[in-house]
Amino acid sequence: MSSHAATLDAHWDGGVSPFGATWQKTMMWIFIVTDGLLFGGLLSGYGYLRMAGTVPWPRQSEVFSIPFIALMTFILITSSMTMGTAVTAARLGDRKKALNNLIFTIVGGACFLGCQAYEWTQIIHEGARLTGALPGSELAVLGVPVHFPATFFVLTGFHGSHVLSGLVILIITAIRSAMAKTPAQGVEMAGLYWHFVDLVWVFIFTLFYLL
Amino acid sequence: MSEGAQNPYRIYRTTWILLLIITVMMLAAEALHMPRWFLVAFLVSFMFVKATMIAGNFMHLRHEHRRLVITVGVGILVTSAILLAYITPESASVFEKTLR
Numbered sequence: 001m002s003s004h005a006a007t008l009d010a011h012w013d014g015g016v017s018p019f020g021a022t023w024q025k026t027m028m029w030i031f032i033v034t035d036g037l038l039f040g041g042l043l044s045g046y047g048y049l050r051m052a053g054t055v056p057w058p059r060q061s062e063v064f065s066i067p068f069i070a071l072m073t074f075i076l077i078t079s080s081m082t083m084g085t086a087v088t089a090a091r092l093g094d095r096k097k098a099l100n101n102l103i104f105t106i107v108g109g110a111c112f113l114g115c116q117a118y119e120w121t122q123i124i125h126e127g128a129r130l131t132g133a134l135p136g137s138e139l140a141v142l143g144v145p146v147h148f149p150a151t152f153f154v155l156t157g158f159h160g161s162h163v164l165s166g167l168v169i170l171i172i173t174a175i176r177s178a179m180a181k182t183p184a185q186g187v188e189m190a191g192l193y194w195h196f197v198d199l200v201w202v203f204i205f206t207l208f209y210l211l
Numbered sequence: 212m213s214e215g216a217q218n219p220y221r222i223y224r225t226t227w228i229l230l231l232i233i234t235v236m237m238l239a240a241e242a243l244h245m246p247r248w249f250l251v252a253f254l255v256s257f258m259f260v261k262a263t264m265i266a267g268n269f270m271h272l273r274h275e276h277r278r279l280v281i282t283v284g285v286g287i288l289v290t291s292a293i294l295l296a297y298i299t300p301e302s303a304s305v306f307e308k309t310l311r
Contacts, residue, residue: 020276029279033286040287044294051302054309061241070238074231081227084269088219195269199262206258210241211251 028189032196035162039200042158043207046151055145060209062142063126064119069209072115073201079108080198083170083191090187095177098187102174105194109167116160120153128152155204162197169193226268233257 019026050057060066086101127137128149134140139149173190176182240253267273272280 019279019282021279026279029283033283036287037290040291040294044291044298047295048298048302051299052305052309054306066238066241070234073234077227077230077234080265080269081223084223084226085220088223092219192270195265198269199265202258202261202265206237206254210237210254 022185024185024189025192028192032192035196036200039158039203042155043203046155046208049145049147049151053145053147055143057148058142058144063123063139063144063148064209066209068115068119069205072112072119073205075108075112075115076198076201079105079112080195082108083194087184087188087191090177090182090184093184095180099174099177102170102177102187106167106170106174109163109170109194113160113163113167116156116163120156123149123152152208155208159197159200159204162200166190166194166197222268226264230261230264233261 019029021029082101082104086098086105089095089097089101123139127134127139130150130153132146133142133144133149169190173182173187177187237254237257240250245253266283272283
């Protein structure tokens with residue numbers, strides 16, 4: 001061994017697993033960080049458009065039904081709880097409990113997506129388009145800035161597409177779990193992604209719907 | 212025996228209840244028409260509390276190796292801070308130019 005390699009060895013105490021996690025979990029976390037940065041960029045763009053615009057942002061309760069958004073939040077938080085339970089059950093070898101909770105999570109995710117589809121339908125009927133509010137529509141009468149519908153569609157659309165892909169992953173994981181083909185780590189990876197989707201919603205809910 | 216070993220599922224229920232309580236508090240603050248500065252500070256603070264609870268308890272980040280926690284936390288927080296630091300003065304400048 002060269003003296004350079006020996007020096008490196010003396011300072012490197014990470015061994016073969018510097019993060020103390022399997023490569024699957026490490027890669028999943030790296031993916032979550034990069035995906036988190038995507039939403040960080042989108043939320044920053046939203047902040048920029050809102051702060052730089054001279055037309056005041058509407059009060060959200062005038063455009064959205066806040067109790068309905070609260071219901072969506074409740075559904076997503078509850079599905080995260082059942083997902084966490086499924087991950088622990090899978091790790092403890094309780095396949096039945098893991099599968100049941102995976103199914104509860106899938107139902108929660110599907111309900112959330114249904115609520116989002118309803119919300120989109122409502123706001124499109126009110127005149128929202130990606131390029132602004134239709135002239136003469138309810139939203140145009142409210143005087144919403146041109147970027148308001150666009151930021152709504154982009155933020156909730158990107159989040160909704162993550163929920164949809166999370167649902168596909170969960171359905172595959174549930175089917176494979178029922179066939180005893182998914183190890184506990186597979187359920188854990190699906191869980192990490194699902195919790196991330198919930199985490200992103202916390203930011204969208206606060207910054208877009210409440211502030 | 213630790214609490215987690217007695218009932219490993221309790222942490223999820225506890226976190227779920229706390230998240231719901233915080234969400235109700237946030238909704239109440241918005242509905243009560245609090246002063247804007249208070250509303251912003253209150254909502255943003257509790258947003259981060261909720262995010263920490265989800266990452267720590269649901270995603271088990273508090274049980275992970277310190278290096279992983281630092282990589283994830285610093286990666287997201289520093290990048291977001293840089294974005295915010297550039298965007299806030301830029302948007303204020305655009306806002307003033309548009310008004311002129």
